[in-house]
Amino acid sequence: MFAIDVSHLSKEFKVQKNRQGLKGAFKDLFVRDYTRIMAVNDISFQIAKGEICGYIGENGAGKSTTIKMLTGILVPTTGNIQVNGFVPYKEREKFVRGIGVVFGQRSQLWWDIGVIESFQLLRKVYRVSAQDYKTRLDELVERLQLQDILTRPVRKLSLGQRMRCELVASLLHNPSILFLDEPTIGLDIVVKTEIRDFLKTMNQKYETTILLTTHDLQDIEALCSRVIMLDDGRIIYDGGLQELKQTWGKGTEVVFQFADHYSLEHLQELTQGLTVQWSKENDITAKVWIPQEETNVSQVLSRVVGVMEIRDIQILQTKTDDIVREIYRTGSAASTGGSAAFPATDSTAEAESKAASHV
Amino acid sequence: MFSAYIDKQFPLISAYLDIMRIRFLMMMAYRVNYYSGIVIYAINIGAYYFLWKAIYGENETLNGISLVQMTTYVAVSWMARAFYFNNLDREIAAEIRDGSVAIQFIRPYKYLMVKIMQGFGEGIFRLLLFTTPGMVIVTLILPIELPKDPAIWALFMVMLFFSFLINSQINIMTGLCAFFIENNEGMMRMKRVVIDFCSGLIIPITFFPGWAETVLKFLPFQAITYLPGSVFMGTVGGKMIFTVLGIQVLWFVLLSAAVFQIWRLARRRLFVQGG
Numbered sequence: 001m002f003a004i005d006v007s008h009l010s011k012e013f014k015v016q017k018n019r020q021g022l023k024g025a026f027k028d029l030f031v032r033d034y035t036r037i038m039a040v041n042d043i044s045f046q047i048a049k050g051e052i053c054g055y056i057g058e059n060g061a062g063k064s065t066t067i068k069m070l071t072g073i074l075v076p077t078t079g080n081i082q083v084n085g086f087v088p089y090k091e092r093e094k095f096v097r098g099i100g101v102v103f104g105q106r107s108q109l110w111w112d113i114g115v116i117e118s119f120q121l122l123r124k125v126y127r128v129s130a131q132d133y134k135t136r137l138d139e140l141v142e143r144l145q146l147q148d149i150l151t152r153p154v155r156k157l158s159l160g161q162r163m164r165c166e167l168v169a170s171l172l173h174n175p176s177i178l179f180l181d182e183p184t185i186g187l188d189i190v191v192k193t194e195i196r197d198f199l200k201t202m203n204q205k206y207e208t209t210i211l212l213t214t215h216d217l218q219d220i221e222a223l224c225s226r227v228i229m230l231d232d233g234r235i236i237y238d239g240g241l242q243e244l245k246q247t248w249g250k251g252t253e254v255v256f257q258f259a260d261h262y263s264l265e266h267l268q269e270l271t272q273g274l275t276v277q278w279s280k281e282n283d284i285t286a287k288v289w290i291p292q293e294e295t296n297v298s299q300v301l302s303r304v305v306g307v308m309e310i311r312d313i314q315i316l317q318t319k320t321d322d323i324v325r326e327i328y329r330t331g332s333a334a335s336t337g338g339s340a341a342f343p344a345t346d347s348t349a350e351a352e353s354k355a356a357s358h359v
Numbered sequence: 360m361f362s363a364y365i366d367k368q369f370p371l372i373s374a375y376l377d378i379m380r381i382r383f384l385m386m387m388a389y390r391v392n393y394y395s396g397i398v399i400y401a402i403n404i405g406a407y408y409f410l411w412k413a414i415y416g417e418n419e420t421l422n423g424i425s426l427v428q429m430t431t432y433v434a435v436s437w438m439a440r441a442f443y444f445n446n447l448d449r450e451i452a453a454e455i456r457d458g459s460v461a462i463q464f465i466r467p468y469k470y471l472m473v474k475i476m477q478g479f480g481e482g483i484f485r486l487l488l489f490t491t492p493g494m495v496i497v498t499l500i501l502p503i504e505l506p507k508d509p510a511i512w513a514l515f516m517v518m519l520f521f522s523f524l525i526n527s528q529i530n531i532m533t534g535l536c537a538f539f540i541e542n543n544e545g546m547m548r549m550k551r552v553v554i555d556f557c558s559g560l561i562i563p564i565t566f567f568p569g570w571a572e573t574v575l576k577f578l579p580f581q582a583i584t585y586l587p588g589s590v591f592m593g594t595v596g597g598k599m600i601f602t603v604l605g606i607q608v609l610w611f612v613l614l615s616a617a618v619f620q621i622w623r624l625a626r627r628r629l630f631v632q633g634g
Binding site (some may be wrong): 068071072073074075089092093094096097099101103106108110112113117120121124125126127 | 370371373374377378381384385388458459461462464465466467468629630631
């Protein structure tokens, strides 16, 4: 049985349209105009138990809406969801006892009381026995090093401390599925790494299924074996991260630092017959672009290394960031464009205007 | 011992009690509010006492109520208000507006129950640290006649509890309106004034003109202040006491149904529309 089983899931929102001007405002008083927005449009996926799956997409792509449907906060317009064997929005109270949720942008701890008090309250809310609670809390506290801040009120914690506490709070009842909505947002690199490590161990030790949304692709690289990419409410990619890189990372860049001055023509001669593209960085550094399909790196290296005296070689893989940006830009993972260089289009503005944020 | 038993047998009840306790502790933490509250209530009770004294002038009684009874009514009404008053409407509206109400649905408890318990924690805090000492002081300063029958005291406590429930229900309904209208700030302000006025806190219901009195008798507000106050000052006695208590219970039941209905609509709206 799958931990999460979603088929043909759609969610449509009715959004009020405001007419322009005074006349429009008057009209609005009597007849409201609505626009229908498909936040999630006919998506299907299955996540097996123990899997860590990354759920990515631009702002407003429908990630949060999906998470909200999966956690039972929203009722889907059409389609079926099974999480942990439950239909989330039915039997809500029973269902939520088996899941853990962290919203990175929103605290779930009680703001004014000590962290430990929040935990004790959650223990009762989730009906965890005193003994299980103790073992579990000890383990989590030690793993995340929270000993010193347990008695402090949440409002006095730093964001990093708070986020670690949120994770503990969501795991106290040992849920079999953990939903993380941007768990590393706004955190520094040390805390991010710590949280990633922590999630990984939890996943390995307890087979906790994790579904996380994020904008930080390093989260995905560090954690996920699988990525689901969403755009405009549709799934545009579902598969391994490695494959995503292979299909989309269109090539490799190698930077040579030579011992002496070189000439570009000489290098081009050396790699004659190979479809590569040299460019000059400075007097002693040259860069070569190697398209993935046609040439491989070792061919290029073997031709250059024997002839030139080399101080340093750097091989640059296309970053996942670039790949994803490119996919967002073209709007589909199916089409494979041929352009080598990725234009650094800032698609944020576009994304923002498209985004319809729903609570 | 007892709490350990509850904890084991009814963990959820224990959680609700904890929520109440936490709110109680929170109120302790924000004591400044509490001190300023004492001043405000002292001024109100004092002002209304002198106002009524002036209104009575040479009269022994007005509408069958003596000045001593009226003073008792004023004092006990304001002190009762300290107990049943809470800001659940504002809290709920704020949680709806900033969207954190959604988070409440991923917890295996009932949101409204949590809210009521928080209100109750607040109420208990004020009952112990405010109403009780306040009542002692007021009794020493103003000419007040306390009921001698312990049964009346007990009954008054029960009625006070219902005042709290009814007031909280009205608050919850007002707060939940934030689901349906974008800004219910005005509504909440209006509600506060309406409750203070129509519950008989400012003027006992019998002092209203006949038609208004009739209207108010068919509204739930009198059950918050006027009914328990009348029992306390002794204008309602004998078998009437049970009628009065019955009215409170009836309103509690009716409002429960209303709250439930609004909650259902609100949830549907949240579920379907995303708040």
